[in-house]
Amino acid sequence: MAPGGNQSGGATVFVLAGFPELNSTRTELFSVLLLVYLLTLTGNVLIVGVVGADARLQTPMYFFLGNLSCLEILITSVIVPKMLSNLLSRQYTISFAMCITQFYFYFFLGASEFLLLAVMSVDRYLAICHPLRYPLLMTGAVCSRMALACWLGGLFPVLGPTAVVALLPFCKQGAVVQHFFCDSGPLLHLACTDTKQLEETDFVLASLVIVSTLTITATSYGHIILAVLRMPSASGRQKAFSTCTSHLVVVTLFYGSAIFLYVRPSQSGSVNSNWAVTMITTFVTPLLNPFIYALRNEQVKEALKDMFRKMAAGFLRSLLPAEHFLKKTVE
Known part of the structure; x- marks a missing residue:
């Protein structure tokens, strides 16, 4: 395992600490x-595939679910393959370039x-809450622009902090990142310069993104719950509450872990407990999202069944010509 470089040369290789409490059971x-990871990929790929293939799912809700599944596929793939490779080779190393790339995309x-x-x-x-105005408000063009804004809203604000981190001098001997990937706090902890200003900037950016979106999400679900309570049908209320509760569990896990990790002025000072909490956003919510948001939905289940039937029928049709050719050859 190569140590980090000195201040003049800069670090070329970091060592990932991995899972300190679980390294004996690699x-x-x-x-x-x-x-x-395979279950997460399978569930999210199925959602993307069925949403793109089935005309019944060409609605705003499923369009956004498809985008969410794409994000889950990418965010887990940024971290997990390298983690698995390190566990398999028992060499917990990562190059500086890959570390910064991982940092940025995460x-x-x-x-x-x-x-x-x-x-x-x-x-x-x-x-x-506004079913009559909904088709007019959430047109295909509006949904596409909103989805694009979400992707670009994450793409550009992270560029500046990433560039600053990439230019930091990392001069501690060993350069051990106390995590299973290149997270912000553990990485800043290795810098041999004062990172207080950068940590404050990260805190402000994280607070803006997490707190503002949490406020919008909580307000929306608050109005939804009030609307559900006004439903005259008891069975309708029960079904709606079941769906809302499932969604809120995932949202609470995602936001709760993110607030614990990133909405604090200093991140480099608390690095030892981060890996356990990050497991929620890296493994738990990406695995749960397909089941919570889509695979429990009857419409999605029917669409998946139809997609598998078509795939099976196409596969059988592709085999028929070969069988006929073999029969003719034997005759």
Whole structure:
């Protein structure tokens, strides 16, 4: 494991601490994380595929769900493959260039996901509380612009802090990042210069993104709950509350862990407990989202069944010509 460089040369390789409490069970840990990663990919890829293929799902809600699944696929793929590779090789190293790339994409995709969750909550608020105006307000063009704004809203604000971090001198011997990926706090902890101003800037940016989107999301769901309470049908209220509760559990996990990790003035001072909380945003919510938002939905289930039937029928048709050719050859 190569140590970091000195202040003049700069670090070329970092060492990832990985999972300090679980390093004695590498094989079991690798198996569990690989399974979770494959399940996450499978669930989210299915959502993207069925939303794009089925005309019944060409609505704003499923359009935004498709974007959410894309974000989940990308954000887990930024971190997990390198983590699994390190567990398999037992060499917890990462190049400086890959570390900065991982840093950038993790925060870019995370910020985009916060924005998208806020947009999705507004979409559900308009659909439930203003059903007559909803088709006029949420047109295809409006939805596309809102989704683009979410992606760009995460893409550009993270560029500046990433460039500053990339130019920091990392001169501590060993350059051990106390995490399983290049997170902000553990990385700044290694800099051999004062990072207080950068941490304050990160705090302001994180607070703006997380608190503002949380306010929008909480307000939207508050109005939705009030609208549900006014429903005359008890079964309708129960079904709506079941859906809202599931959504709120995922949102609470996602926002709660993010607030704990990033909405604080100093991140470099508390690095040892970060990895356990980050597991929620890296593994738990990406795995739960397809099931909570889509795979429990009857309309999505029907669309998935139809998609699998078409795929099976196409596969069988592709085999028929070969079978006929073989029969003719034998004759």
